[in-house]
Amino acid sequence: LAKTTQPISMDSYEGQEVNITCSHNNIATNDYITWYQQFPSQGPRFIIQGYKTKVTNEVASLFIPADRKSSTLSLPRVSLSDTAVYYCLVGDLNDYKLSFGAGTTVTVRA
C-alpha cells in the first residue's frame, strides 16, 4: 500500500486557486489516486480520481506526472465553502488496507 505525504494545512483567500500536492513514492502499478473532501460532521466524499496525466471535472483538476510519484489537486477560485480537510488516497479497492493519511486542512478566508 502506497504511503502518502501531504501538507498538514494550507490557507487561501476567496477567488484564489489552491493546489495541494501529495507525494506517493512507492505507488504500485494498479494503484489509483483519488482525492476526498471532508467537512466537519460529515463523511469524506469523492472529489476526483486519476491514474495518470490530467483529469478535470466540474469541481477540480488532478495533475499526475509521468512517474506517478506525486499528484496535485487543483481547486480553482475557491470560496468559503471549500474550507475542509482534503485527503489523497492511493491504492486500489482490492487492497485490504486502504488507509487514509492525515489529510490537508484548507482554510479559505474572505
Next chain:
Amino acid sequence: DARVTQTPRHKVTEMGQEVTMRCQPILGHNTVFWYRQTMMQGLELLAYFRNRAPLDDSGMPKDRFSAEMPDATLATLKIQPSEPRDSAVYFCASGLVQGAYSGNTIYFGEGSWLTVV
C-alpha cells in the same frame, strides 16, 4: 441518489454497555469498509469485507470489537463491552471491485457518533 446509510447517527452509552452500529452499503457494492475517526488518530481502518467475507480486521481491537455482514444489505460493528476510549465517529463505506484495476472510489456514510461515558 444512492448512498451508504448508517444507524444510529448518535449514541451515548455508559461504559460496559454493548453498542451495535449498522450500515447499509450502496446496492450492488461488494466491498465494505469500517473506519474510525478521532482527532488524535485521524481515519483508522478497522475492517474490510468483500462479498460479505471479512478479509481483514487487523485494525480492530479483537477482544471487544466484532464486525459481520449477515447479508449483502447489512454490515454491523459491535463493541462489547464499550469503554470511554471507544468514543469516536465510526464510518462505514462501500465500493465496487470489478477486477484487478478497480480504482479506489469509496462512498462513505454520514457516520455513527459514539460517546461512551
